Amino acid sequence: MTTLKEQFVVPKRYNTFSLVLMAIGVLSLIILFITHGTSSDEHVAARFWASILQNSVFFLMVTNGCIFFIAATTLAWGGWQMSFRRVPEAIAACVPFLGGIAGIVLLALVFGGNHAIYHWASPEAAHDPGIEHKAGFLNKTFFAVWTIITIVGWSWLGKKLRTLSTEIDNKPLSVEEGKRYIWNNTVWAAVYAVLFALTVLSSIPWFWLMSIDAHWYSTMYSWYTFASSWVSALSLITLFVVYLKNNGYLELTTKEHLHDLGKFIFAFSIFWTYLWFSQFMLIWYANIPEETIYFKPRLQGPYRAIFFLNLIINFLAPLLLLMKRSSKRNYGTITMMAVLVIFGHWLDFYQMVMPTAVMNPETKQTYVPNMLPDIGIGLGFVGLIMFVTGRALAKNSLVAKNHPFLKESIIHHT
Amino acid sequence: MAVKKFVVACFDDEKTLFPAVKNVRKTGYKIHDVYTPMPIHGLDAAMGLRDTSLHTAGFIYGITGTTTAFSFITWALTYDWPLNIGGKPYFSLPAWIPIMFELTVLFSAVGMVLTFCYLCQLAPFVKKDHFHLRATDDLFVMAVECTEKTNDSEVSDFLRNLGAIEVSTQYKETGWWIGRYDKDTEIFGKPVEPVVQS
Numbered sequence: 281m282t283t284l285k286e287q288f289v290v291p292k293r294y295n296t297f298s299l300v301l302m303a304i305g306v307l308s309l310i311i312l313f314i315t316h317g318t319s320s321d322e323h324v325a326a327r328f329w330a331s332i333l334q335n336s337v338f339f340l341m342v343t344n345g346c347i348f349f350i351a352a353t354t355l356a357w358g359g360w361q362m363s364f365r366r367v368p369e370a371i372a373a374c375v376p377f378l379g380g381i382a383g384i385v386l387l388a389l390v391f392g393g394n395h396a397i398y399h400w401a402s403p404e405a406a407h408d409p410g411i412e413h414k415a416g417f418l419n420k421t422f423f424a425v426w427t428i429i430t431i432v433g434w435s436w437l438g439k440k441l442r443t444l445s446t447e448i449d450n451k452p453l454s455v456e457e458g459k460r461y462i463w464n465n466t467v468w469a470a471v472y473a474v475l476f477a478l479t480v481l482s483s484i485p486w487f488w489l490m491s492i493d494a495h496w497y498s499t500m501y502s503w504y505t506f507a508s509s510w511v512s513a514l515s516l517i518t519l520f521v522v523y524l525k526n527n528g529y530l531e532l533t534t535k536e537h538l539h540d541l542g543k544f545i546f547a548f549s550i551f552w553t554y555l556w557f558s559q560f561m562l563i564w565y566a567n568i569p570e571e572t573i574y575f576k577p578r579l580q581g582p583y584r585a586i587f588f589l590n591l592i593i594n595f596l597a598p599l600l601l602l603m604k605r606s607s608k609r610n611y612g613t614i615t616m617m618a619v620l621v622i623f624g625h626w627l628d629f630y631q632m633v634m635p636t637a638v639m640n641p642e643t644k645q646t647y648v649p650n651m652l653p654d655i656g657i658g659l660g661f662v663g664l665i666m667f668v669t670g671r672a673l674a675k676n677s678l679v680a681k682n683h684p685f686l687k688e689s690i691i692h693h694t
Numbered sequence: 695m696a697v698k699k700f701v702v703a704c705f706d707d708e709k710t711l712f713p714a715v716k717n718v719r720k721t722g723y724k725i726h727d728v729y730t731p732m733p734i735h736g737l738d739a740a741m742g743l744r745d746t747s748l749h750t751a752g753f754i755y756g757i758t759g760t761t762t763a764f765s766f767i768t769w770a771l772t773y774d775w776p777l778n779i780g781g782k783p784y785f786s787l788p789a790w791i792p793i794m795f796e797l798t799v800l801f802s803a804v805g806m807v808l809t810f811c812y813l814c815q816l817a818p819f820v821k822k823d824h825f826h827l828r829a830t831d832d833l834f835v836m837a838v839e840c841t842e843k844t845n846d847s848e849v850s851d852f853l854r855n856l857g858a859i860e861v862s863t864q865y866k867e868t869g870w871w872i873g874r875y876d877k878d879t880e881i882f883g884k885p886v887e888p889v890v891q892s
Contacts (some may be wrong), residue, residue: 561788567780602752605745693735 287530290670298666305660317522323639328387330637331654333397336382337488338512338629340431340663341480341505342622343378345513346371346474347438348476354441354469357462360540363532365680367520369445370672372438374665377645379431386427386488390420397637400494410495412571418494423487430479435456437472445466448682458684480506489629493636496574500559502530505632507552508625508667511594514544515618520669522615526585529678532690535609542608549598550626556591577646578634586631586648593624616621697867699840699847700726702825703858704833708734710857711834711872715740718838723849724870726837729829748813752806759801763794815870825867837866 309332317328346368353361361368395402401416405411411418438646444465453461485505498504518541524530563571578587597620607613635646680686705711711728715737718725725741771777772784782789811817834848838853840846840863850861 553808557788557791561791565780605749685769 284531284681286679286681288670288673288678290674291527293669294421294666298663298670301659301663302667303660303663305658305663306662308653308656312364318430320594321641322394322396323641325394327638327649329385329394329397329656330489330633332381332385332387333348333488333637334629334659335654335657335661336378336385337633338509338626339658339665340375340378340382341509342512342516342625342633343371343374343665344438344480345510346443346517347375347472348510349513350438350441350445351469351472351476354465355473356684357466359685360537360692362680362683362685362689363537363692364517364521365531365683366523366673366676366678367524368513368517369442370669371516371520371670372442374439374668375431376435377664377668378433378661382488383427383431390423396639397492398494400491400664404502405494407617409430411458418487423491426487430475430484433479437468437475440468441465441472445683446676447492447679449469449627449677449680450682452682453684455529460623462684480509489632490553492633493574496571498559498563498571500555500562501601504552504555504559507555508594508628511545511548511552512622512625513622514548515635516613518618519548519622520673522611522618523613524673524678532679534676534692535694536692537612537689538614539605539608540600540692542614542655545614545617546598546602546608549594549602549621552640553591553595556595571583572674574641578631581635581647583631583635583646586627590624590628590631590659593620594628597624630654696869697865698726699844699846700825700866701838701846701853702862703836703838703856704826704828704860704866705836705849705857706833706859707857708737708834711836712740714836714853714856714858718853720723720835721851721852723844723852724839724841726839729825729835729837731830731832732833748806748810751809752802755805756798758795758803758805759797759799763797764790764799767793781833819864819872820870820877821873822870823868825864825866833860861883 312328312331319325330460349361350365352373353365371535389398395405399405400411400414401420401423406415436634444461448461480502482502485502486497489505490501518538521530521533521538521541525533560575563575577583598617601613602608602617607617608658630651633651638646638649640647703714705714711730711734715725715728719740719742728737728741728801730737767790768785776784778784779786779789815822825835825837826835836853836858838849840849846863850863851863
């Protein structure tokens, strides 16, 4: 134990790289603001807002997925993840920052003057028969209060779970203390799981994303969004684990742990497909116009290519490339797949937000906007995540060395 | 399939079994098999067994199932008996995907079970010789195969030194037969001493 490299030092190149990515993000944001955001036409301006809405919500939900990883493994009394658990903990430190950004964007969209994206928030929606009867749920007050509670709750409980993990770094636990410690962890993880069920697994995707199509609804939507963000969160954890391994850290994490992460990415890609298809098939089968309207621009309109690309990247690629045991244990393959999966689910969020949010003001039709600024802003968020996570990793020991389950992780074998 | 001579060692702990397996392999004796009451992590690797190909077989059965479902439904619903169901096109893939999925699972599951039984020579009424009855209860039993060059008393001493609590030399049929244990066992191989309860 004495020879472990416990202290992560943020390399200069890592720092520079994250700052460059953030600069790209800010630059893209400014360019998009100048070309679209300043326009007096609210549909042109919506192009700018849609981009930051999609990016901030996606990356917030991905980093929040890392808190869910901590909570889920804690609740299941899992031990295998203990050798790299500081990685999801560090990524979870991004939640308050990304939550702040997403919160500002969301509240600005609801309370600002531009209601092209959240049509239900505009004054004329009060007389819209399709939205009127949803007002008990879909109203500005509830949206704002619930959004703030959600973001604060995630940040606070994430912080709580991280503190629980780091506070025992310098005090070895006796057996009795260990039992109490595990119990304590379980209780807080359970509290988080309840909040998670009330937010990500139900109301939050309805509020933040589904209400863009305020007339349309799908009960599957939240789980589908959750699956997207969760599989991306697992990929993000994998990327950081591989990065740290390549730099000589995390000696206790072996191919066995990587194999399990690979299995998770594989399994939840299938899970995502299952939910995606369940949502699609029921709507396709019933063929009711008010429901199929959602798939009109996506499947038969300008988003057709993205729609099928989404399915190829997020289903076929993980299915075929991660099926073999050897590919889940290979650093190169798993890194490539993790990057691909994160991009794929970013694209998935893109086709959730864009088709209804953007509209050509002349033809009144949706169109696929030039994706470059969106990718640029996305890279900015990646840079922000890298920056905050690097700092959080360097703040504490990389190994939760006094955790009672650490040994289970060291001898872990698939 | 033939009757062969084995030196059979019993261990009462996997902590002694693992070094014993490694030492026996290092010395060059041929391990016929190791029988344990429960699955033991890492024993396959210690014995030098290759990874199973069962999952490859499962994949092949799976895609066979997908193809079967897809081609049959396509034939039935577009060519043999086209039906207008809710105004959907005859070739309506989304509706078939659940069935394609189910047949994939069915084919790969049933196929893998049957392949597993074939590889392990398991079937109703198929019988095999046992080295030690307590292998299914609480003992870890290692069978070392003897060739004409093997000095079995030397092997026995070697295994005893490695921590075996019980070592015996047995003649056993390695193949399978159809019959009943209570009547047939003595036909195959030379009779062995009854199991001694320690």
